[in-house]
Amino acid sequence: MSDEQLYPWRKKVKTLPPTFKNPIANIIHLGHIPKLVTTREKIRETLGINRKPPTAYGIESAKVEVQELIKRTELYDKATWNPTKEQTERESD
Amino acid sequence: MSDELLKQKVLIYDAEKCSGCYYCMIVCSFYHFEEADLEKAYLRVNPDESNPTMFVNAYCAHCEHPFCVAACPTDPPAITKDDRGFVSIDQMRCIGCRSCNYACPISIPVYEDASRTSNKCDFCDGEPRCAKYCSTGALQVVSRREAKEARG
Known part of the structure; x- marks a missing residue:
């Protein structure tokens, strides 16, 4: 008996719900889910540390690594999200 | 059904x-x-094929008389129903025969290649995380009595 016959309910998750689109878009563009808002940057500055934390927010190579991980986990396909199309739309806006 | 079961x-x-x-x-x-x-999740949300806006959740019901417990051939049994009513698989006793996978009407126990054993929902030891974090309250923990009343 194949796994599909044995586990009829355990269907593969083909697409993620639309609510996942924005967090995924942020991970791809920023390397993080939340955006780094100006208020937080100012607070960091007053504390005497860099405006951007030493993460994918400020380090380009870390962001590229996150993007590579996303590609390899096939998150693009699951989110049914076309990054090239989205990029074009952002530029046109 | 006894009061203990209904609680x-x-x-x-x-x-x-x-x-x-x-x-x-x-x-x-x-x-x-x-x-x-x-x-890897032990419960599964699937889109309802008859209604595209609805979903169906397949999860372990921790049955009153579980088929998986009855089907387990190990001695002592790897699958047990404890005093609280939670049916769980002891990984140290499971021989990976998949009998429980076949016996369960909705195939909730799932065989894991990595451990070569079957595994299933263990009710998170009394506090199911799925219900705790369900944002809409679709999944809830209730007593068996309340569940029976709700389902009629």
């Missing part, structure tokens, strides 16, 4: 409230495997 906790799912966000599956896999892998 046992079970999960109840309201399809009308489910938004299909998959948080229950994410939190389940994260709690049990420390990774957000939807394929």
Whole structure:
């Protein structure tokens, strides 16, 4: 008996719900889910540390690594999200 | 049915409230495997094929008389129903024969290649994370009595 016959309910998750689109878009563009808002940057500055934390927010190579991980986990396909199309739309806006 | 049985906790799912966000599956896999892998979750949300806006959740009901317990051939049995009514698989006793997978009417126990044993929902030891983090309240923990009344 194949796994599909044995586990009829355990269907593969083909697409993620639309609510996942924005967090995924942020991970791809920023390397993080939340955006780094100006208020937080100012607070960091007053504390005497860099405006951007030493993460994918400020380090380009870390962001590229996150993007590579996303590609390899096939998150693009699951989110049914076309990054090239989205990029074009952002530029046109 | 005895009072003890009626007091046992079970999960109840309201399809009308489910938004299909998959948080229950994410939190389940994260709690049990420390990774957000939807394929590893012990419960499964599927789109309802007859109604595209609705979802169906397949989860362990921790039955009164579980088929999986009856089918387990090991001695002492690897699958047991404890005093609280939670049916769980002892990984040290499971021989990976898949009898429980076949016996369960909705095939909730799932065979894991990595450990060569079957595994299933263990009710998170009394506090199911899926119900705790369900944002719409579609999954709830209720007593067996309340579940029976709700289902009629």
